[in-house]
Amino acid sequence: MVKPMTLPDARRGRPRDSRVHEAILTATVDLVTESGYAATSIGAVAARAGTGKDAVYRRWSGKAELVYEAVFTATESAPVPDTGSLTGDLTALVEALLHEFTAPAAAAALPGLLADFAADPGLRTRIRSHFLAPAKSGLADVFERAARRGETSSAVPVDLVLDTLAGAVFFHVGLVGESAAPELAGRLAGLVVRGIEVR
Amino acid sequence: MVKPMTLPDARRGRPRDSRVHEAILTATVDLVTESGYAATSIGAVAARAGTGKDAVYRRWSGKAELVYEAVFTATESAPVPDTGSLTGDLTALVEALLHEFTAPAAAAALPGLLADFAADPGLRTRIRSHFLAPAKSGLADVFERAARRGETSSAVPVDLVLDTLAGAVFFHVGLVGESAAPELAGRLAGLVVRGIEVR
Amino acid sequence: MVKPMTLPDARRGRPRDSRVHEAILTATVDLVTESGYAATSIGAVAARAGTGKDAVYRRWSGKAELVYEAVFTATESAPVPDTGSLTGDLTALVEALLHEFTAPAAAAALPGLLADFAADPGLRTRIRSHFLAPAKSGLADVFERAARRGETSSAVPVDLVLDTLAGAVFFHVGLVGESAAPELAGRLAGLVVRGIEVR
Amino acid sequence: MVKPMTLPDARRGRPRDSRVHEAILTATVDLVTESGYAATSIGAVAARAGTGKDAVYRRWSGKAELVYEAVFTATESAPVPDTGSLTGDLTALVEALLHEFTAPAAAAALPGLLADFAADPGLRTRIRSHFLAPAKSGLADVFERAARRGETSSAVPVDLVLDTLAGAVFFHVGLVGESAAPELAGRLAGLVVRGIEVR
């Protein structure tokens, strides 16, 4: 997801060892899960992966980018399932969000990750295009399907819905309680579907 | 808000200088606003305030608590205004939230603050009782008034509404854009009022 | 010999702990003796001394200055003994030089130390005033005594003698052999005394 | 001078490119002259020479050997001139030494080189046979000629003279001043000739 930092002519010199790549990612996930984001240092990751720090810095520019790539990889390929109804689709979407954010590594990494991304303008931009944009287009797909079914009228406030759903999920996972209620997805989806009812 | 860390016999020896207290808080707000949460160190705060680091540690146990107290002080006394309608009340409540989180120092401090609080079980508990609980009781008041007016039936999912409103506000401010749309509060309140299914 | 790096108002704040000072110097001498100059790192010195690296950098600006002070301390107070004859005085002087340079720590440190000093203009200047100048004045004293005894005429090339004696000692110790012949001092002194004979 | 590290069956595969060899030596001399010995790294030499680091390591075992060969090449063939007198011969010899050690690259490289050689027993041995031995035999020749002329008696302390002359030259160049006095050679030679007691 995050691209290689430099593309030095592609095929000159020794190629990067993919086993090193994966050892680093695995070590990162393990450390974040065990010790939390703050206590995870690049040096510790390298040591656990059996590499030098340079091998890490050669691929990622810092802890935030490394952890982001290590922890959030399944998300990309989310295919936005079609359950036959808007409420069902949104419930599935929120369940996917909840599932992703509730995974041990993700839950441990999220707050610190958000803080680091928020602090750096470059990372801020990056997370918007890599996380927010796909989510928004996924939502747009869902609403397009609903419009074809005749469930909604034309003008749906996609941005507002995104704020609401993603915000609620993050808020719940990050602040309220570590254990997310299993029925939360359905209740949130229901609230939103009724809420956007265009009269 | 955060109490003095120890109460050594109450009144023996030299009392704490309140000017030091305020100099530290002012320096904290300034530094957070100028440089961000991560780049704000206790040492820098002390230097800017013209004090020693001990004067800080004597009053607060760490950066998170210091910044929390320095940045979020107006919130407490939020009186929950009565606008005459549920939608109006919720709009006012969200506007207050937005106003608080959009202030320069707060916006700069929030993500890092949340990360530090999330990482520490003790702080996690503290923020729940000092921030979440008042918000929840505020919301409960609003809904009680609405019930008296006959606007809502009995069972209102207060927790869900809190997740939705606070989550959406934080998500919007923290991730989507620094400039919050002014109509966001009304739209959010409308969505929620319709969404909690009372017709 | 090498002065403290900064004199921060002398009596403000916590004073430096002299036990730390000595622990560092001891650790330095030990490490240089055991592992050599190149293999002696600031970090290793600090670890062996049971301090942090800062405690070292606070007092010395680098390895060269630290090792110099740790290894060469007895030299300063060399009082230039009066043996009654020029040859005797010079022999004693060379013997002192030999003794100092042949000590385990000194022999291990000398070449690397000289390299580092030579590479840095500031250190170069420093070593001249702290090492060369005292040696020169010591030699000058010896020759003044000799002149009073009538052993030498007026114009003695002190610089040349210094080059010869110190150079020969260093060359012998550093390059020729680790074991310095015990009669070297006398032979060198003899050569010089005859050599400067002003006809 | 320093031999190639391995002779792999003499002539199998592609022969080494002599232009690479010279490019490396040139780059080494340039870098040492410009930046000093310590700041000269194998990587920098390779980059400057337009080669890879392996091309360097294939020919020399490390920085010390590389710089030694790059900087000291003219010395070998020193033919020990016959000026007709012992003093003249020694003056010429010292002048040659001074000339060699005062060259920009040599002066920049010497201290660091000596340190590296001193630290490694293998290199120590090597420098003795390649530098000390020839110098000693050159001196021996000079004194043999002097004996044939009747200028000296039999037992001349060649080792002592070598220590004195070479030591004084190195000491003067390396520590005292970058600018060597032009009359130094003659004064040193005079001192030694008088000092070796032959009247």
Next chain:
DNA sequence: CATTAAGCGAGACGGTACGTCGCGTCTTTGT
């Protein structure tokens, strides 16, 4: 009114992590 305990500015202290650099080796693709 002297005592005394705490506050205070300053800065040293033992740690830990940072991100960079050089080392000498290894592994590619092109000669």
Next chain:
DNA sequence: ACAAAGACGCGACGTACCGTCTCGCTTAATG
């Protein structure tokens, strides 16, 4: 087989903060 390029494990660099501690000095309330 050599060459250029560059990845690799390693270890040192010098800096920055952390949170605690020790100084000398105020500063009030108490005995």
